[in-house]
Amino acid sequence: MVKIECIIRPERLDEVKAALNALGVVGMTVSDVRGFGRQKGYVQHYRGLEYHVNLLPKVRVDVVVSNDQADEVVDAVVEAARTGEIGDGKIFLTRIDDAIRIRTGERGDVAL
Amino acid sequence: MVKIECIIRPERLDEVKAALNALGVVGMTVSDVRGFGRQKGYVQHYRGLEYHVNLLPKVRVDVVVSNDQADEVVDAVVEAARTGEIGDGKIFLTRIDDAIRIRTGERGDVAL
Amino acid sequence: MVKIECIIRPERLDEVKAALNALGVVGMTVSDVRGFGRQKGYVQHYRGLEYHVNLLPKVRVDVVVSNDQADEVVDAVVEAARTGEIGDGKIFLTRIDDAIRIRTGERGDVAL
């Protein structure tokens, strides 16, 4: 099993979700994060104090899939999340040793 | 070392925490996430516009434990988080290569 | 590639960011989490009901770097995040199998 961790632009979440559904991926976990990278940030000012904001809102989508599904999922995410501008984000792949479905106690690929 | 990543229902967090404490697990990290899966969502309407909400509030609990403690932790979480209804969530296991306690610089199992 | 997952005190984030930048690390992802550990919490009371709060606000910083950069990054984080008091947090290292830059489709170290 592989965990595919995608850091994407918040406004691409709907597309990514749709793309994954189209592949038959039935589960994912989403969280709000802030990203720092090449994308330049914003200057904020509050009563004359300037703050440089370089942590930008991003969304992180974690999908765990079986090894053989990994490649098509990565491709689908790249396509759905890409705008071509700096700040589109990253995908990281990690090996998952096991997965358990809490409801049933099932383990392995069948638990996804 | 193993990272045990549990996606659970928010309302089971207290039980899971208690179960882990009972096992002598002294640390964990919790975050708010939204999950998509088999559990069906809700329809929201705002001035006649309908939105289907299928990202449901979940809580993610990350616990890193030594290899030999992993199984009992998984079992404890499964028991504490289960309601038997769709949406109880998943547990994912990943190998952790090293852990460092920032305060002391200690490494390995002793850092947990 | 290695993912360096740092759970730190919120108030040390600026220092950690600065330390990473100084090393030439150009990307990281930050999220708000709550941590449970040896650090003791607080008692809250609402109209006479007491709640013990032992999930304390922490910040999680994820940095994926090439294997050879890992050690200096860990050292830099330890130094920047340490206060010497209980609750300074942990760093966990995980092997990352691949990274993809969504904007370009690049893979591997070059995608970081």
Add this chain to the structure above:
Amino acid sequence: MFKRFATPLLGALALTLAAAAHAQTPAEAPKIDTGDTAWILASTALVLLMTPGLALFYGGMVRQKNALSTILQSFICLGVISLQWILFGYTLAFAEGTPFIGGLQHLGLNGISFDGVVAYAPTIPSLLFIAFQMMFAIITPALITGAFAERVKFSAFLVFVVLWATLVYDPLAHWVWGAGGWLGAMGALDFAGGTVVHISSGISALVFALYVGRRRGYPDEEMRPHNLTMTLIGTGLLWFGWFGFNAGSALGSGSLAAVALLTTNTAAAAGALAWMFAEWKHHGQPTALGAASGAVAGLVGITPGAGFVSPMAAIFIGLAAGVACYLAVLLKNRLKYDDSLDTFGVHGIGGILGALMTGIFVTTSVNSAEIVQAAVARGPLVQLGIQAVGVVATVVYSAAITWILLKLIDVTMGLRVKPEEEEAGLDLTQHGETAYHLV
């Protein structure tokens, strides 16, 4: 309120007495006074604002998943009771009738002259008296919602509110303030609604909380207020609006309104300090929620006596209400029934305490109306007894009718949401909305 100066002898007599009690009004035919009217117009607006204020006060204390449903329960009382009142509520409460309920002669405001006055308030327009009273009828059922927050069906709630307003509030208002009402005729004092508003809602709240049962997970799960800044905004608006509630109950602009305003503010201040210091002593820390709760307790406590007691007495009443309501809330935590936002603990206890203390502290130096002179002549012990009769009657009647209504609704349409709906929150499951989408 001035209207409670109206005696059981109706019509002209009531009118004359009421007029005589009003310093600025000559004994001749009543005439609308622009200054009196200006203050009651403003007061009506102030009391109106208390319902949104209450919505925030309560809304901040529930969990996020029930924020909107809680706010809406208060808010929609503005919709439902505004219509109920002009259609049939006003006539049931204030038309001449039996000692127990008003007649039906003013159904749909029938027979109310749009540019005349009513005997209850001879220097302000009739419709203004009706509108001002309406605001009291609106907030009273809204108060009850605190007791059953986070677990009741919206449809059942709507039915309950209409029936409760009609069968509990309107008769009680008639007993105390209506022409010929038996409690008023007996000499029970209630300046701005200690029995009619606070005891009635507080007791009904208790009955409702007991009937409907605890929230799932209570008291084991942590149920922390989701937004205390909202509760504090609400407290500010309630305090502000209460000036209209109490000082507006003078039904005119003058010394009596000024006294009522000052006693109100004083009791609120004393209540806030009392609760906060009690908590500080007891738990080691003073809380913002405690100070806010104490302010409301003080405001409740002074309501029946606002225009009858001196500012110094108001300090005492406020302190007593703050401490008593704090203890009542502690007791609830001990007994483990689930009056979620402490409507009984604050409005029930505070209202009872205030009603009784009014009997003790009433003084003609503040208000020289006949009804006050009579009370003072009776002496504090006798008056305390009369006040106690008012309290007991209100408690028994409210509790009984509320219980019957709940039973009725429960067997016909069901009262409580399903467990999984309660778990997911009422906002999503009853209303298809969520309060916040903060990225």
Add this chain to the structure above:
Amino acid sequence: MFKRFATPLLGALALTLAAAAHAQTPAEAPKIDTGDTAWILASTALVLLMTPGLALFYGGMVRQKNALSTILQSFICLGVISLQWILFGYTLAFAEGTPFIGGLQHLGLNGISFDGVVAYAPTIPSLLFIAFQMMFAIITPALITGAFAERVKFSAFLVFVVLWATLVYDPLAHWVWGAGGWLGAMGALDFAGGTVVHISSGISALVFALYVGRRRGYPDEEMRPHNLTMTLIGTGLLWFGWFGFNAGSALGSGSLAAVALLTTNTAAAAGALAWMFAEWKHHGQPTALGAASGAVAGLVGITPGAGFVSPMAAIFIGLAAGVACYLAVLLKNRLKYDDSLDTFGVHGIGGILGALMTGIFVTTSVNSAEIVQAAVARGPLVQLGIQAVGVVATVVYSAAITWILLKLIDVTMGLRVKPEEEEAGLDLTQHGETAYHLV
């Protein structure tokens, strides 16, 4: 408003008529009445508060990234129009002039005596009349901001607001309420601004929404309100402030103000229930946002008739406004133009409906002023026709001038922010701020 009783025959005549229409004022020289003044002072404060209330009502409905910019757009109207009004807006609207626009004799409040009165309101200080009217001039352009929320440059918005207030609001106010204004002279009734405030802003909103185009992603992306509790606080403040808006438009304290207050409250209540039940029936669930929207629809609907119709008629107007505005919003969703926060659907439709219904329900039992007697004498059909002329004139004029202004601004300075700015949000890109830093 009383001021609309002023006839085309100016000066002394207008004054006499206005005075005569006012029950409490003897026919002799006008004298400031402290009670009338007290209520209009309070009303001015109440209407002032509506603009922050509107800011919250709107601010809660946008996405978080535009919360501050939306609130600021309303808020800054307080800044810009307050100055515009005393410098030249007031004289354009209310000085004697042509039937179409006021003269310039009161530029910078020139010639206004600081301790006298103006003919429009002979029992309150001149400056108070000016200040009260100012609050209407402030909130009207703020209403429009709901239509183009989340996509317009702040600089362009500021220029638009000043020009719109000067070229649309001020002339329209003169037509209807100004000395010699042609619509007023024709007998069109508008008690508190149905045409001047709501139709003008509602129609301009529609034109603006069509001109500037949809928000990026609309209607495919989900655009949920970021904080409905804020919208509900705003609703509470609007309802509260509207008592000043409508009952203050009696320009004095007395029976007329009382009627207006009661009709206002009644229509708000009926509107809230109507929208909520329509939605319940249609979507299966009643929403808090629906109830709030309906309340505002009811308030809009009653505005033109608040001091002309009975409380029973107000129920009907409120119900009709609630349902009609709900349907208008559904239609928008169908037609897919992007009037983001439904300014047209609520203020345009509600205002038109109310203006017409005023012609039907106007009655001398509520208001016996000459202008009302004339209207009743004409009969409902004729009066409906007159009202329709007022509506059509307002629609055509507002639409035309708004379109010209937008074209002008667009070609000179640009109207809309860049796509990437819209994506990142106006708070960050126009103002360098973000609303929340919640850990």
Add this chain to the structure above:
Amino acid sequence: MFKRFATPLLGALALTLAAAAHAQTPAEAPKIDTGDTAWILASTALVLLMTPGLALFYGGMVRQKNALSTILQSFICLGVISLQWILFGYTLAFAEGTPFIGGLQHLGLNGISFDGVVAYAPTIPSLLFIAFQMMFAIITPALITGAFAERVKFSAFLVFVVLWATLVYDPLAHWVWGAGGWLGAMGALDFAGGTVVHISSGISALVFALYVGRRRGYPDEEMRPHNLTMTLIGTGLLWFGWFGFNAGSALGSGSLAAVALLTTNTAAAAGALAWMFAEWKHHGQPTALGAASGAVAGLVGITPGAGFVSPMAAIFIGLAAGVACYLAVLLKNRLKYDDSLDTFGVHGIGGILGALMTGIFVTTSVNSAEIVQAAVARGPLVQLGIQAVGVVATVVYSAAITWILLKLIDVTMGLRVKPEEEEAGLDLTQHGETAYHLV
């Protein structure tokens, strides 16, 4: 305020003069006017609301971990000072005494008749004058809390507030407004509290900020406002309440109140625009926080002159206050002392500027009271000198006493929380609460 027309010749004379200054009041025995009373009742409520408004204004600007503690610091002033005032504050400020402090004859409202009047305001009830003044005494110490937000012990704060109100506010109020107060006798003009409220709190704020030292991490760490929508709600409530503050200071309902209301609104508008445009020019972007801060600066600036200057002068005062306070805040950032929420920059600087400008712009066309005629007769330069004396005296006295109080509290009970408490936030460590539990 009218009360400041009272001369050093006390008793009957003061009363006669005050009465004479009031247009609507005949020279004969004072009589309560229902219209005057209605407006001051409403004004008292409006000023009350300013304290919750301030709590939100400040609460939104701090970091989330200190939201409740900041709100509570303002809020609890309502509790503490309400009691302080009726027990001994009022008598110290307003009873006849020396030129420097009032006597003790009205301790606990002793000797105040509940249905009479006081000489300061002969047409409204005595208790209403006392209640109205109380609201000023409450908000003034609350203003100071902005300077030391996020780092002071709650217990130390409570002690400070009581002592400061007693030893700084009460004497200053006596100097300027009290019967025989030396600044008033000298002819210093302060309509609604420029010196008494704003300079005193602003200077004390500066001293407090310097004494207690910077927040941990300031200025290196980012300390962004946690909820600017809350700050904007607060601004709206402050603007609204300020109508009571300034126009209520006419102590009656009439032309003077109307002028004060209009100058107040005008200066607020001008201040908002001035700050916003200064920032736009300087930083390239206009901010909502800037507009809000500017509005408050304008309101502060007009406070001493609200009933003495014309609306056109108010534009100038508002613009000047907006720019000056903006520059003061920039200077603070340069000097790096930590007046956290800019109480000195806005209230200190704005108050001084307003007090001086009042001397220049005062005109009898707005207010023909004797004190104004005397000021105008002296000529602007002399009056400016008198105003400057008032400013200097207030600055020196407030600074000295505040410093002594802080020293005293610091050595006895400690002033500042522990570093780790400051890090974790005052909400958790001082109050055992947190503001939000948003899932």
